[in-house]
Amino acid sequence: METKLFQAEELDQAAQILKHKGLVAFPTETVYGLGADALYPDSVKQVFEVKGRPSDNPLIVHVADFEMTRPYVEKYHPLTDRVVKTFWPGPLTLIFPIKKNTLASIVTGGLSTAAFRMPDNKKTLELIRKVGDPLVGPSANTSGKPSPTTAAHVFHDLNGKIAGILDDGATKIGVESTVLDMSGEVPTILRPGAITKEMLEAALGVEVLLDQHLVIESETPKAPGMKYKHYSPDTPVLMIQENQWQPAMDWAKTENKRVGILAGPAIAEKYRSQDRYIFDDDTVEAAARGLYSGLRALDEAGQIDLIFAQIIEEDSLGAAYMNRLKKAASQKYFSEK
Structure with missing residues (x-):
């Protein structure tokens, strides 16, 4: 398989590949994600195979706007509107309980919740709109290795394994999004990122908890990046x-x-x-x-x-x-x- 580098004027080509169940890596403000249509389990399965990622790991569902989450979310936290208006688009992933039979278990890791994010990258938001469905987007690298912050990093890891990469230069932030669990009563950070506990508390006016539990290999994490060992190069x-x-x-x-x-x-x-x-x-x-x-x-x-x-x-x-x-x-x- 030839892995093509797509530029902004080739968004339609990238969208067609995703619509036909192919894989295209896309840029965000944090790291590059490995994109597949979230509504096609066969496409999502390819993501796990290409990355060598454990299939119990839930994936973040990337949307072009908040309205795109409504067909899937069972119940929103009372503070959802405030957090979305303050931090979306941006490096913040939100976890909500979802409706039954809306997202495949391969997307959710078999959980009754799902993670959603609206990335702050104009090319990727336009790509999602052209596809018309949400995209899963775990980091576009071999599982467990350092995440990619340039298209060249993605090409190094996945050349010949995916159809294309939407190139938008180096990412601005360089570490993955903050993951905020809003499926319970108290908003809880499961993975820290550029949106900090202090920023969330200032915006929401409530205490935000920080879950520092490290997930061992035999456990199913509620969000990506919670494993004890992760992001590791071969060199110690x-x-x-x-x-x-x-x-x-x-x-x-x-x-x-x-x-x-x-x-x-x-x-x-x-x-x-x-x-x-x-x-x-x-x-x-x-x-x-x-x-x-x-x-x-x-x-x-x-x-x-x-x-x-x-x-x-x-x-x-x-x-x-x-x-x-x-x-x-x-x-x-x-x-x-």
Whole structure:
């Protein structure tokens, strides 16, 4: 199969492929998604096969507007209107209870809820409108590996496996959407992202809970990205505390380990002899944008034994960055002990 790169003027071609049960990756403001018509179980099945993704993992249903959710949702939370008007389109996924026999179990992971999102990308919103149905859109990569933030990343992983990729350059945010469970009484964040707990509480005027439960392999997650290990390159990753960089580098030298550094300029510039992926600057936004690209670049170079990755404060967007980094590193920090 030839995998074609589609530009904006070729949206009709991409839509026709999706209408005929093919797969097309699409851009969002977070990461690239692997698109299939959510109403065709056979198409959705291909998504799992191409990614090598466990079929108990629910998928996010991407819509072009809020009205597109109505045929499927059984009951909306009282605060739904407020949260949608504030954050859609944008990096926020909402979970609602759904009507029976509206979405196939392969989409919902067999759950009585489903996750919906309206991405902030004009090309993708137009693509969904042209298809006329919602699209599933898990990250367009091999399951468990770092998510793709460019069309080139998608092409690297899925060339020859999918019909096409809608190219819109690099994504703006770089980590997946916040997932907010609104199927219960109290809104609960299941996966942190660019829309933070503080932002949600300010907009909704109520307390928002943060579920930090890590799902083991035998459990069915309620939302994507909840597994204990995820987003992982083949090269092992160790998280480095701020005061542990030199001890970690000394240890690696003693152990004859080749190290790649994933960090901002303030840290990375101290170790010029190492393979490095340097974030654009030392802000949390740059770290989030560069996390997956950096993991991929260092891993694919094939010249290192370990990736040493910078940690940052777990607040605001930093919570999303650390959520992904911890899973990429299987929760492992460097320790001198």
